[in-house]
Amino acid sequence: MIYRLARSLLFRINPELAHGVVAGLMARSGGFSPIRAAVKEAFPVPESQGVDAFGLHFPNPVGLAAGWDKEGEAWWGVSALGFGHVEIGTVTPKPQPGNPKPRVFRLPEHRSLINRMGFPGSGAEVVARNIARVPDRGNLILGVNIGKQKTTPLEDAAEDYCVLMEKFAPMADYLAVNISSPNTPGLRKLQHQESLRPLLGRVAEQKDRLQQELGRRVPLLVKVAPDLDDEGIRGAVDAIVEAGMDGLIATNTTIGRKGVEDSPLADETGGLSGEALRDLSMDFLGKVLGYLGGAIPVISVGGIMTADDALARLDAGAALVQLFTGLIYSGPGLPSAIVKSVIQGAEKLTGSSNDGG
Ligand SMILES: Cc1cc2nc3c(=O)[nH]c(=O)nc-3n(C[C@H](O)[C@H](O)[C@H](O)COP(=O)(O)O)c2cc1C
Numbered sequence: 001m002i003y004r005l006a007r008s009l010l011f012r013i014n015p016e017l018a019h020g021v022v023a024g025l026m027a028r029s030g031g032f033s034p035i036r037a038a039v040k041e042a043f044p045v046p047e048s049q050g051v052d053a054f055g056l057h058f059p060n061p062v063g064l065a066a067g068w069d070k071e072g073e074a075w076w077g078v079s080a081l082g083f084g085h086v087e088i089g090t091v092t093p094k095p096q097p098g099n100p101k102p103r104v105f106r107l108p109e110h111r112s113l114i115n116r117m118g119f120p121g122s123g124a125e126v127v128a129r130n131i132a133r134v135p136d137r138g139n140l141i142l143g144v145n146i147g148k149q150k151t152t153p154l155e156d157a158a159e160d161y162c163v164l165m166e167k168f169a170p171m172a173d174y175l176a177v178n179i180s181s182p183n184t185p186g187l188r189k190l191q192h193q194e195s196l197r198p199l200l201g202r203v204a205e206q207k208d209r210l211q212q213e214l215g216r217r218v219p220l221l222v223k224v225a226p227d228l229d230d231e232g233i234r235g236a237v238d239a240i241v242e243a244g245m246d247g248l249i250a251t252n253t254t255i256g257r258k259g260v261e262d263s264p265l266a267d268e269t270g271g272l273s274g275e276a277l278r279d280l281s282m283d284f285l286g287k288v289l290g291y292l293g294g295a296i297p298v299i300s301v302g303g304i305m306t307a308d309d310a311l312a313r314l315d316a317g318a319a320l321v322q323l324f325t326g327l328i329y330s331g332p333g334l335p336s337a338i339v340k341s342v343i344q345g346a347e348k349l350t351g352s353s354n355d356g357g
Contacts, residue, residue: 071122091164111274113273114273146161147187180224204220237292247319250302255270306337307338
């Protein structure tokens with residue numbers, strides 16, 4: 001009821017402003033324990049066995065996808081909704097404005113969004129300071145998604161990723177190399193094998209160096225786009241595995257418009273997310289898992305709008321799932337609903353139940 005009212009209000013203002021209002025509230029409430037406790041009570045998440053992946057222990061399989069908290073300000077507050085992990089960013093080395101506004105569009109009839117944000121942000125220095133404001137994050141897993149500066153030529157992109165790894169490895173549980181945003185010109189070309197191999201080679205060297213320095217392994221994941229064809233997927237998967245990456249995040253938004261052709265906003269440039277991405281992202285997951293053959297775990301993201309959507313990804317073989325657009329259309333109860341369904345599913349399989357019934 002309260003969410004329906006809030007949603008109706010928020011949907012009357014432009015999407016980026018609405019997001020800013022919600023993220024601002026989460027940022028302010030995060031450090032205030034009575035609010036955190038109240039949010040946790042409203043969206044209870046039962047204890048579960050959690051998930052072991054990339055050498056980390058995730059308290060549950062549901063995460064917040066990158067882009068929701070680009071500045072690293074609101075992740076602690078929003079985690080109270082029941083997320084087992086949050087991925088902040090994409091963070092770039094230096095501040096940059098992103099694309100001109102408006103750059104986010106709602107397609108409510110399709111429960112989808114189009115965005116062309118273009119990595120706006122205050123840069124690595126500020127984000128690192130923001131992360132450090134939360135001294136103890138308990139068992140929450142924190143990922144930092146890193147991306148190249150718009151002005152950095154593609155051939156120098158590895159340098160940006162290495163700088164960002166150095167900055168965030170000491171404070172992140174995992175790092176995600178974003179080479180799949182459609183809104184930074186040329187970025188997706190880095191997914192092609194001939195560019196990806198040298199890039200990941202450099203990044204892997206930096207990972208080894210940082211491991212020596214920190215005495216701790218910081219898993220490195222690569223986030224890919226759903227618009228790769230089969231040959232492209234296979235090439236990217238081979239390069240990712242050969243470079244010794246720890247995992248894969250599939251998928252980012254699509255530049256396709258399948259299913260939303262009738263929307264007056266379909267011609268807006270940018271990446272499509274939400275329900276319209278669901279089938280593509282699910283198909284992509286199947287292909288990626290097939291090519292990987294279990295080599296490394298996959299986080300599935302894209303069009304997860306319900307608990308059943310999430311269960312389908314986990315049943316297909318994803319280790320974890322992430323949400324973004326589902327949170328906007330299905331509401332703040334989605335993470336806890338997914339965790340409950342996962343636990344119920346596991347209990348059915350084992351024939352056990354927490355209530356002894
Ligand atoms: C407004 C918006 C901004 C996003 N920004 C980023 C980003 O900075 N980095 C990134 O890797 N993905 C970004 N994404 C993509 C999401 O992380 C996710 O991969 C995609 O939206 C598909 O999931 P969904 O259908 O649950 O939203 C963004 C998505 C949206 C809607």
